[in-house]
Amino acid sequence: MAAALPRLATRPRAIVRAVHVLASIGWFGLVVVMLVLSAAALTTDGGPSPHFPYQLMDQIASPMIPITAVATLVTGVALSVATPWGLLRHWWIVVKLVLTLAVIMTGASLTGSWILQASAGPTTPARWLLVGGAAVHLLMLASAMIISVDKPWGRISRSRKPRGRPLPQYGNISAR
Numbered sequence: 001m002a003a004a005l006p007r008l009a010t011r012p013r014a015i016v017r018a019v020h021v022l023a024s025i026g027w028f029g030l031v032v033v034m035l036v037l038s039a040a041a042l043t044t045d046g047g048p049s050p051h052f053p054y055q056l057m058d059q060i061a062s063p064m065i066p067i068t069a070v071a072t073l074v075t076g077v078a079l080s081v082a083t084p085w086g087l088l089r090h091w092w093i094v095v096k097l098v099l100t101l102a103v104i105m106t107g108a109s110l111t112g113s114w115i116l117q118a119s120a121g122p123t124t125p126a127r128w129l130l131v132g133g134a135a136v137h138l139l140m141l142a143s144a145m146i147i148s149v150d151k152p153w154g155r156i157s158r159s160r161k162p163r164g165r166p167l168p169q170y171g172n173i174s175a176r
Contacts, residue, residue: 020075035134091153
């Protein structure tokens with residue numbers, strides 16, 4: 001039988017929770033800024049500095065979003081592992097983890113290249129992809145925050161018993 005992981009005491013747990021909340025709010029806010037900048041860049045007519053919104057987006061997407069995203073992920077995993085909630089004991093924690101990882105992976109793999117493509121020309125489809133990507137990321141992060149407050153779906157069942165009625169035994173004459 002595996003040894004239980006040590007639990008966080010009250011004070012350290014409160015500190016980790018505060019860092020988690022602040023990092024996730026910061027990440028959410030940065031994605032809002034990305035949405036506003038991408039929408040502003042989409043609606044500009046070129047003007048004196050058509051690349052300025054994309055330069056700002058690149059500055060936000062490179063160092064700031066990954067820092068807040070990783071801080072959110074690390075503190076979230078720490079809170080779930082080192083508290084009675086557990087990492088894989090409740091569906092709401094698993095869904096939050098999947099949402100977080102999905103936003104991190106899609107943001108890391110797509111956003112930077114979309115910014116480069118969008119800054120290359122006013123007719124590239126990447127301009128629309130930036131708006132849509134930021135909107136989807138915003139919805140995913142908002143969903144994770146709401147799930148964190150409501151804690152729906154309950155515990156993950158660990159039983160190995162088959163669910164529902166047992167299958168009929170065909171060919172068994174004594175069953176008649």
